[in-house]
Amino acid sequence: MFTPIGRLAFSRPRTLPVLGLVLTAAIFAADLGAPIGSAIGMLYVGVVLLGLWSPQPAFPLVAAYVATVLVLADLYAGWNGQLTLGVIVNYPLMILVFLISAIVVRRFVALEGRAAAHFEQLGDFKRALDASAIVATTDVKGRITYVNDKFLEISGYSREELLGQDHRIINSAYHSPEFIRDLWRTIANGHVWHGEIRNRAKAGHFYWVDTTIVPFVTEEGKPYQYIAIRADVTARKTAEDSLTHQAALARVGQMAAVLAHEVRNPLAGIRGAMQVLLGRRKADDPERAVMQEILARTESLNELIDDLLLFARPRPPRPAEVELTPLLHDVFATVLQDPAGKGVEFEAVGAPLTVLADADLTRATILNLVLNAAQALAGHGRITVFSTPASGGMIEVQVRDTGPGIPLEIREQVFEPFFTTKSRGGGLGLPIAQRTVELHGGSLSVHCPPEGGTVFTLTLPRATGSG
Ligand SMILES: Nc1ncnc2c1ncn2[C@@H]1O[C@H](COP(=O)(O)OP(=O)(O)O)[C@@H](O)[C@H]1O
Ligand SMILES: [Mg+2]
Structure with a gap:
């Protein structure tokens, strides 16, 4: 007092x-x-x-x-x-x-x-x-000058770690540069800004805060300090996201059904006709190459539709005891056959382990990750698959590569359906892989270590009584 x-x-x-x-x-x-x-x-x-x-x-x-x-x-x-x-x-x-x-x-x-x-x-x-809100004040440059206990609680940082830093320390790289620019423009002009922001806690998880930023202005109307008052709305946001996600899945399901009917059948017709035409050409006919290209394109179109169906209506897993080591060697052999596998070194590290999972789905999931890694390596580098027992009766499998990594701005998006950076990519590999491991009660996440490369980490249930 x-x-x-x-x-x-x-x-x-x-x-x-x-x-x-x-x-x-x-x-x-x-x-x-x-x-x-x-x-x-x-x-x-x-x-x-x-x-x-x-x-x-x-x-x-x-x-x-x-x-x-x-x-x-x-x-x-x-x-x-x-x-x-x-x-x-x-x-x-x-x-x-x-x-x-x-x-x-x-x-x-x-x-x-x-x-x-x-x-x-x-x-x-x-x-x-x-007592009621998450409060912080910053100077005009955005450097934190005060944080209350609720701020420390939700962010997981100590006061010493925050004071003097700017808010980039909790930035989750989720919002667009325009969003952030608009925020700054509003408060720098002396107006109150209100909106919802996603932040990253020290431990790496995200939290959503409903945020009001009030500028304190001099007599000339120039801000000399900002106070940000926030409320935790993570629970509501997560519920909303899951609803949107489910709605999106339902739409993809309807679209997949239409595709399966209206596109796949004519596609099969085109392929059949093209094969007939190809069979009638002489071996040295220059038009064979064009026809083969048409066949290859319809083939990948067909694969995309398969992926879409798989993503929209995954079949329930049929769990069995699956040894990881032979499965990994099988995956490596498959990728070596692929053009992306050329010049890439493969390595499996860790004790032999057995998972309780659907053999085909697990193989497809790991193949997806290894193939992505090989494509990112573009002809030179190493892929290491590292497996180890994890807590809660799970097994952790990491697919590491020495590639370029994934830029922070898009790292969150790689699990979204149809997100791809490849000219011929479908953008369904990772969403399917994630959905598959989640159906097994596991999880799939990505991080890029500071020393470079990309690490995808998945967990699957461990077979009881096995190594
Ligand atoms: N190991 C990796 N290294 C770098 N980028 C990756 C890696 N794995 C996935 N990605 C990125 O994630 C995107 C989505 O992957 P995916 O869902 O498999 O779709 P697709 O392979 O068809 O593009 C890729 O386009 C790529 O940009
Ligand atoms: Mg892929």
Whole structure:
């Protein structure tokens, strides 16, 4: 709580009147001894000034009144009847000074009291805010100057780690540069910004906060500080996301059904006809190459439709005990046959382990990850598959490559259906892989270590009683 500094000096209530009385008596005695017209009486101002520390609002006025009476009594006692200049000027002047200082002291004490009340009220507001919201203040450059306990709680950082940093420390690279620019433009112009932001906690997970940023502006309207007041809305956001995700899946399912009917059948017709035409051409016919290209394109179109169907309507896994080592060697052999596998080194590290999973689906999932890695390596580099037992009866499989990594801006998007950076990519490999492991009760995630490359980590249930 705010304590006016002056009030501390004479905290015991009786000290002040006693001091006032002693001083008054001393001044009166000195004044009596001095010749008429001396300015000793002016010292009574000191007694009036004691009112600065008095809890009694009347103190300075009473002191001024007593001082006036006493200087007049002194004048009466020692006056020889002559109106000297000292008497005409000094006495009214002294009384005027007593009165003015009493008024000034009274006003000052009243102002100080009001300021103290304001500070106390501000303190109450701050306590209420800290109890209910995640609060931080920053300077105009965006450097954090204050964070409350709720901020530490949700972000997982300590106060020392946050103060002096800018908000990039909790940036999740989710929002577009325009979004961030709009935010800054709004608050830099002195306006309040309100919106929902996704942040990243120290441990790496994300949280959503409903955020209001209020600029504190100078008289010229220039911000000198920002206060951000946030509320955790992660639970609501997650629920919304899962609803949107389910709705999107349902739409993909309908689309896949249409594709399966309306595209796949004619496609099979085209392929058949093309094969017939191809069979009629001589071996050295220059048009064979074009026809073969048409066949290859319809083949990959067919694969895309298969993927889409698989993604939209995954078949339920049929779990069995699957040894990882032979499965990995099988995957490596397949990728080596693919053009992407050329010039790539493969390596499986870790003890032989057995998972309880659908053999075909697991193979397809790991093949997907290894193929992606091989494509990212573009002809040179190494792929390491590292398997190890993990907590909760799971096995962790990491597919690591020494490729270029995935830029932070798109790292979150790689699991979205149809997201691809490849000219002939379908963008369904990772979403299918993720859905498959989730159907097994596992998870699939990606990270890019600072030393480079990409690591996809998946977990699958471990077969009980196996290595
Ligand atoms: N190991 C990797 N290294 C770098 N980028 C990768 C890696 N694996 C996946 N990606 C990125 O993720 C995107 C989506 O992958 P995926 O869903 O398999 O679709 P596709 O392979 O058809 O593009 C790829 O286009 C690529 O940009
Ligand atoms: Mg792929």
